[in-house]
Amino acid sequence: MNHMERLWDYQEADVAADNVNKEIARSPKRLRLLKLRDNIKKQQRFLKTLENEVLAMLDRIEIIKEAIGMNEEQLKQLQTKIQTEPAQDSGEAGAYISEVQRIVKDLNSFDQETKKIRQEAADREKKQRDVKRLAVKIKLEFDELRDEYNTEYQTMSGELKRLRAIAAEKAKLVDKEDMERYNAIKKHSTPPMAKLIDDKLCGGCNMSFPSSVLIDIKAGKYVECETCGRMIIL
Numbered sequence: 575m576n577h578m579e580r581l582w583d584y585q586e587a588d589v590a591a592d593n594v595n596k597e598i599a600r601s602p603k604r605l606r607l608l609k610l611r612d613n614i615k616k617q618q619r620f621l622k623t624l625e626n627e628v629l630a631m632l633d634r635i636e637i638i639k640e641a642i643g644m645n646e647e648q649l650k651q652l653q654t655k656i657q658t659e660p661a662q663d664s665g666e667a668g669a670y671i672s673e674v675q676r677i678v679k680d681l682n683s684f685d686q687e688t689k690k691i692r693q694e695a696a697d698r699e700k701k702q703r704d705v706k707r708l709a710v711k712i713k714l715e716f717d718e719l720r721d722e723y724n725t726e727y728q729t730m731s732g733e734l735k736r737l738r739a740i741a742a743e744k745a746k747l748v749d750k751e752d753m754e755r756y757n758a759i760k761k762h763s764t765p766p767m768a769k770l771i772d773d774k775l776c777g778g779c780n781m782s783f784p785s786s787v788l789i790d791i792k793a794g795k796y797v798e799c800e801t802c803g804r805m806i807i808l
């Protein structure tokens with residue numbers, strides 16, 4: 575084997591290891607787990623929002639309670655006043671009546687608002703229970719799948735380790751300069767080496783070489799494809 579053939583031999587081992595690595599990243603179980611994790615986070619955020627909304631409603635109900643207490647006190651004072659200082663004429667009587675009406679109207683509207691808030695709070699609490707149930711279900715699927723994935727991952731990473739070790743052994747036979755070129759090209763074109771195919775085409779990008787370049791390739795000179803940058807091997 576010449577130095578380019580040794581590099582080619584290394585590339586085969588390197589590609590095999592990279593493929594297993596890609597397979598690990600693309601594992602349907604892993605992708606599903608990531609999706610479930612995102613979904614769990616989403617449900618948690620939703621729960622937090624619902625909780626905050628319910629808290630704000632409870633605060634509002636407290637404020638309304640105080641306002642109702644104040645209005646009831648005003649009404650009581652007004653009733654006492656009406657008894658101790660009865661209206662002397664229709665003008666005063668009218669003023670008392672409209673004062674009572676105003677307070678009663680306020681009390682009614684506070685009552686309506688309280689009912690409405692309680693209903694909304696109950697709706698949200700029901701939603702919270704639904705979300706919690708859903709979150710439990712998702713978490714269960716997540717846990718089961720994670721166990722399955724861990725088993726799969728152990729097998730796959732064992733395989734990856736084995737292939738990387740093979741590649742590392744082959745790398746020892748590769749010239750340092752070749753390896754540096756290989757790694758530099760790998761950053762933009764992978765795999766970094768390509769065979770000459772049909773006696774005229776780059777096996778990496780399928781572009782045909784000019785005849786002068788073909789002569790160099792066939793003479794065993796080092797050639798990089800002008801189009802894709804790969805090292806060309808016969």
Ligand SMILES: [Zn+2]
Nearest residue numbers: 776779799802
């Ligand atoms: Zn090419």
